[in-house]
Amino acid sequence: MVDQSLSVPKYWRRIPQYYRLTALKCRKCGRVYFPPRAICDCGSREFDEVELPRRGRLIEFTVLRSVTSDFEKQRPLIFGIVDLNGVRVLGQLVDCPNPEKLSDNAEVEVVFRRVKEDSDYGIIYYGFKLRPLKGCW
Amino acid sequence: MAIGIVGWGAYIPRYRIKTREIAEAWGDDALRIRDMYLVEEKAVGYIDEDPVTMAVEASRDALIRAGVKPSEVGAVFAGTESKPYAVKPISSILIDALGLSRQVYSVDMEFACKAGSDAVINLMGLVKANLIKYGIAVGTDSSQGEPGEHLEYTVGTGAVAYVIGSGNLAAEIKYTYPYASDTPDFWRRDGSPYPVHGEGFTGEPAYFRHIIGAAKGLMDELGMKPNDFDYAVFHQPNARFPVRAAQMLGFPLEKVKPGIVVDLIGNTYNASALLGLAKVLEEAKPGAKIMVVTFGSGAGSNAFYIEATDQLPGKVKLARTISEMLEDKVYIDYSLYLKYRRIIKMIHG
Numbered sequence: 001m002v003d004q005s006l007s008v009p010k011y012w013r014r015i016p017q018y019y020r021l022t023a024l025k026c027r028k029c030g031r032v033y034f035p036p037r038a039i040c041d042c043g044s045r046e047f048d049e050v051e052l053p054r055r056g057r058l059i060e061f062t063v064l065r066s067v068t069s070d071f072e073k074q075r076p077l078i079f080g081i082v083d084l085n086g087v088r089v090l091g092q093l094v095d096c097p098n099p100e101k102l103s104d105n106a107e108v109e110v111v112f113r114r115v116k117e118d119s120d121y122g123i124i125y126y127g128f129k130l131r132p133l134k135g136c137w
Numbered sequence: 138m139a140i141g142i143v144g145w146g147a148y149i150p151r152y153r154i155k156t157r158e159i160a161e162a163w164g165d166d167a168l169r170i171r172d173m174y175l176v177e178e179k180a181v182g183y184i185d186e187d188p189v190t191m192a193v194e195a196s197r198d199a200l201i202r203a204g205v206k207p208s209e210v211g212a213v214f215a216g217t218e219s220k221p222y223a224v225k226p227i228s229s230i231l232i233d234a235l236g237l238s239r240q241v242y243s244v245d246m247e248f249a250c251k252a253g254s255d256a257v258i259n260l261m262g263l264v265k266a267n268l269i270k271y272g273i274a275v276g277t278d279s280s281q282g283e284p285g286e287h288l289e290y291t292v293g294t295g296a297v298a299y300v301i302g303s304g305n306l307a308a309e310i311k312y313t314y315p316y317a318s319d320t321p322d323f324w325r326r327d328g329s330p331y332p333v334h335g336e337g338f339t340g341e342p343a344y345f346r347h348i349i350g351a352a353k354g355l356m357d358e359l360g361m362k363p364n365d366f367d368y369a370v371f372h373q374p375n376a377r378f379p380v381r382a383a384q385m386l387g388f389p390l391e392k393v394k395p396g397i398v399v400d401l402i403g404n405t406y407n408a409s410a411l412l413g414l415a416k417v418l419e420e421a422k423p424g425a426k427i428m429v430v431t432f433g434s435g436a437g438s439n440a441f442y443i444e445a446t447d448q449l450p451g452k453v454k455l456a457r458t459i460s461e462m463l464e465d466k467v468y469i470d471y472s473l474y475l476k477y478r479r480i481i482k483m484i485h486g
Binding site for chain 1: 184189193197221222230235484
């Protein structure tokens with residue numbers, strides 16, 4: 001998920017993950033890591049960059065009705081875990097005004113959205129979110 | 138060298154508001170408003186959507202339809218009049234969001250609603266000069282309409298992107314023709330939250346003079362007539378203007394109707410006519426001849442003569458279609474519209 005306590009340097013370093021879901025695939029055993037990590041469970045340090053697919057299935061989700069002040073206008077916030085070709089990714093679900101109609105296993109797509117911004121004058125942080133293709137309105 | 142559209146993509150937000158809902162909120166006559174503009178409803182971006190996010194979505198689909206690797210793209214130009222940052226480009230965000238290389242010509246362009254089409258023409262030049270293999274031209278806007286003023290009934294939200302190149306074409310751009318002048322029809326001063334119209338200039342001296350001038354100039358230079366075209370697509374600030382422009386030029390309604398989207402999503406400014414073209418590409422047959430005329434206040438038009446190739450039909454279903462996005466909608470009321478478009482000044486989130 002896109003970190004909610006971002007600073008400009010941290011955001012800049014994570015742009016490949018936040019913008020394009022860039023993961024690392026182990027050259028030895030083929031396991032894919034998102035977010036990336038330095039050493040694979042198999043012990044290898046050799047990875048290739050891969051982008052995760054932009055469609056997947058919702059595994060589980062939760063609805064937050066009490067949220068921090070930065071996100072009051074987006075209440076209720078929905079967070080879910082999706083399966084993107086075998087890789088589980090946590091993210092915010094959007095364009096889902098009626099979460100009671102949302103169900104596990106719903107098909108979702110990865111979308112590019114504003115995540116937060118530093119006041120009216122600071123930087124706008126962009127990143128990925130998840131959007132159900134249908135069924136929650 | 139044949140140059141044209143290798144792929145295209147579009148993005149329309151999921152939320153919609155009926156113009157009737159806006160009229161009722163302000164005590165206007167909803168039927169009169171509908172009759173004036175022929176706009177039933179308009180697309181509204183959610184609170185976390187802006188011209189950057191929509192440009193990314195449209196460009197991703199354009200690359201998929203083009204079958205082009207991000208590393209093959211040599212330029213990305215974004216046309217908009219509603220940049221989230223006054224100083225910080227959309228085009229550089231596109232470079233990293235799309236995974237393009239660092240060796241990319243990139244710039245944001247502004248000429249009211251016309252810049253997206255100028256991006257297309259500039260990319261054609263770079264391709265023709267062999268400076269790039271492919272370029273991405275984007276038209277994206279989430280523009281402003283003062284609450285309670287008539288612009289609020291039509292200002293919509295959307296984006297469109299075209300991959301321009303010289304091989305594997307879905308449609309060849311065979312000719313372009315510009316028509317521009319200093320015409321004070323519409324502007325937004327620096328720091329002003331909403332644009333204003335130079336009332337007497339909006340129709341005849343601005344929209345119609347430039348649209349008709351560009352369309353006639355294009356046809357005169359090519360020796361073509363309205364009968365030679367299968368489709369005509371015009372900039373659409375409302376649904377009346379493009380229909381009237383078609384009548385003035387001699388195009389029958391059935392040639393202009395397929396490219397009209399403003400009645401269902403509002404005026405998407407830099408995406409407007411180019412979104413209409415994207416909708417036409419979804420139904421055009423190989424060999425179809427298409428005229429597109431964009432318009433930007435201030436004022437200017439670019440006319441295009443475009444011809445569909447044999448490869449067009451096979452590319453339509455490779456990404457989200459306009460037809461699908463027009464159906465994918467959730468209606469909101471006026472209070473949610475004010476919140477989503479950040480029209481109410483808020484301190485928190």
